Amino acid sequence: MAKPRTYKLLCPIARALDRIGDRWTLLILRDLHAGPARFSELQRGLTGIAANLLTERLGKLVEDGLAEKQNGAHGVSLYALTDQGQRTRDILFDLALFGGMFAPGGEVIDPGNMRSIAITLAAACERVASPSLTMTAQFVIDREPMILAVTNGKAVMTIGSNEPPEITLTTSYEALLAVSEGEIGMDELIANQATLIEHKAGYAQEFGQMMSQAIATLNDR
Amino acid sequence: MAKPRTYKLLCPIARALDRIGDRWTLLILRDLHAGPARFSELQRGLTGIAANLLTERLGKLVEDGLAEKQNGAHGVSLYALTDQGQRTRDILFDLALFGGMFAPGGEVIDPGNMRSIAITLAAACERVASPSLTMTAQFVIDREPMILAVTNGKAVMTIGSNEPPEITLTTSYEALLAVSEGEIGMDELIANQATLIEHKAGYAQEFGQMMSQAIATLNDR
DNA sequence: CGGGATCCGTTACGATACTG
DNA sequence: CAGTATCGTAACGGATCCCG
Numbered sequence: 001m002a003k004p005r006t007y008k009l010l011c012p013i014a015r016a017l018d019r020i021g022d023r024w025t026l027l028i029l030r031d032l033h034a035g036p037a038r039f040s041e042l043q044r045g046l047t048g049i050a051a052n053l054l055t056e057r058l059g060k061l062v063e064d065g066l067a068e069k070q071n072g073a074h075g076v077s078l079y080a081l082t083d084q085g086q087r088t089r090d091i092l093f094d095l096a097l098f099g100g101m102f103a104p105g106g107e108v109i110d111p112g113n114m115r116s117i118a119i120t121l122a123a124a125c126e127r128v129a130s131p132s133l134t135m136t137a138q139f140v141i142d143r144e145p146m147i148l149a150v151t152n153g154k155a156v157m158t159i160g161s162n163e164p165p166e167i168t169l170t171t172s173y174e175a176l177l178a179v180s181e182g183e184i185g186m187d188e189l190i191a192n193q194a195t196l197i198e199h200k201a202g203y204a205q206e207f208g209q210m211m212s213q214a215i216a217t218l219n220d221r
Numbered sequence: 222m223a224k225p226r227t228y229k230l231l232c233p234i235a236r237a238l239d240r241i242g243d244r245w246t247l248l249i250l251r252d253l254h255a256g257p258a259r260f261s262e263l264q265r266g267l268t269g270i271a272a273n274l275l276t277e278r279l280g281k282l283v284e285d286g287l288a289e290k291q292n293g294a295h296g297v298s299l300y301a302l303t304d305q306g307q308r309t310r311d312i313l314f315d316l317a318l319f320g321g322m323f324a325p326g327g328e329v330i331d332p333g334n335m336r337s338i339a340i341t342l343a344a345a346c347e348r349v350a351s352p353s354l355t356m357t358a359q360f361v362i363d364r365e366p367m368i369l370a371v372t373n374g375k376a377v378m379t380i381g382s383n384e385p386p387e388i389t390l391t392t393s394y395e396a397l398l399a400v401s402e403g404e405i406g407m408d409e410l411i412a413n414q415a416t417l418i419e420h421k422a423g424y425a426q427e428f429g430q431m432m433s434q435a436i437a438t439l440n441d442r
Numbered sequence: 443c444g445g446g447a448t449c450c451g452t453t454a455c456g457a458t459a460c461t462g
Numbered sequence: 463c464a465g466t467a468t469c470g471t472a473a474c475g476g477a478t479c480c481c482g
Contacts, residue, residue, distance in 0.1 A: 006326075010325045010326075012320030012323075015325060022454095027234065038463085039464050048457090050456050051457095052468095053456080077464080087319055090318075091316060092234060095234045095312060096232075096233045099235070099236040101305060102239075105227075111232070119234070244474075269476090271475050273447070297445095
């Protein structure tokens with residue numbers, strides 16, 4: 001009788017899962033937390049999602065008021081989180097920290113773009129940042145720039161380069177993975193496989209310390 | 222090729238969802254957070270889950286080290302969270318608070334047992350409890366007892382009656398729903414549709430205040 | 443009766459092809 | 463580029479049966 005598969009329970013957890021519990025939906029939200037994205041950008045980042053599923057999931061997110069379709073420049077349309085959609089942030093933070101318990105599978109898969117790790121890095125940094133910390137750091141990973149804005153201990157990572165950073169870390173996805181797997185340390189990364197530029201003096205040490213601790217929280221097995 | 226539907230991505234959120242992202246799994250964990258449960262108890266609480274799915278999900282949770290099968294008294298077997306499984310707590314807390322944004326569906330469905338609301342009540346109480354608060358409260362909802370243990374601001378709700386409470390609130394599921402929907406206030410609940418017993422003097426006011434605020438956070442639309 | 447296993451119709455997903 | 467359409471396959475839902 002054309003009934004969708006919903007839990008139809010009064011429990012708020014079930015109500016939440018009826019909106020964001022479907023396959024792919026939380027990963028779409030994950031990517032949208034790194035800033036507005038176009039359809040093809042999302043599709044590229046979600047290795048292997050079928051176009052029709054992405055269409056359907058985005059449609060449901062819009063319908064439920066968690067995302068909206070914006071008209072960007074040059075007639076391109078962008079999907080962005082609404083205020084309500086932003087409130088999935090804590091859930092994704094927790095999932096990222098919980099998922100660190102499990103060893104990743106075998107082969108390294110090209111993630112398509114860096115959106116998939118943006119919120120994870122933000123979660124890990126926020127976990128270890130002191131409540132008073134404020135800094136703007138730029139990451140350039142495989143030539144893709146992203147900005148980590150830490151404001152009074154709250155961390156947000158956004159794809160692009162909107163704000164002038166106090167520090168820039170340039171490295172590769174694979175090298176960063178090696179760090180997150182504990183194969184090399186943050187110090188070795190900076191020494192051998194990355195470039196760290198201080199645009200303002202005195203941020204390098206604090207940044208390095210934060211990142212070391214942050215990445216350690218992603219791998220507490 | 223017998224490949225299960227996993228994301229196979231390095232992102233820890235994807236790794237997390239590969240363990241707990243399947244349909245029903247998070248709801249099973251929700252119920253297990255209220256204490257060890259037998260198969261039939263879980264099945265009754267998860268209105269409509271097919272037995273084979275519950276079997277499969279439990280098997281995967283055990284395989285992934287998130288739950289374990291215990292041998293209880295009289296040869297009954299119990300499923301319980303492992304330490305790793307306990308770490309889904311924050312995720313469920315956030316889901317409960319996020320899900321409060323959405324209005325529940327039409328019909329009131331008998332939840333089968335009270336496990337489904339245990340972690341939600343704990344989440345709401347912890348959200349509003351001061352970091353120094355410690356108290357033990359008993360809820361008896363539709364004759365089912367559960368214990369809310371708040372320790373230094375951390376809240377855990379467990380089915381049963383293991384600890385002597387300082388206060389007992391006896392009421393019905395429907396009345397509690399009416400409060401959570403804002404139809405009646407906590408004070409009206411206590412006055413008309415519930416019994417509040419202080420086993421130690423002086424806890425009633427603090428308890429009532431906490432519950433009012435807690436339930437308000439479950440309904441911030 | 444509790445704790446599942448088996449079977450089968452229905453629904454959702456995944457891959458590819460196609461269109462404005 | 464941003465989706466729609468189609469179709470084979472995998473997962474789910476409900477029922478029935480089995481076993482201690």
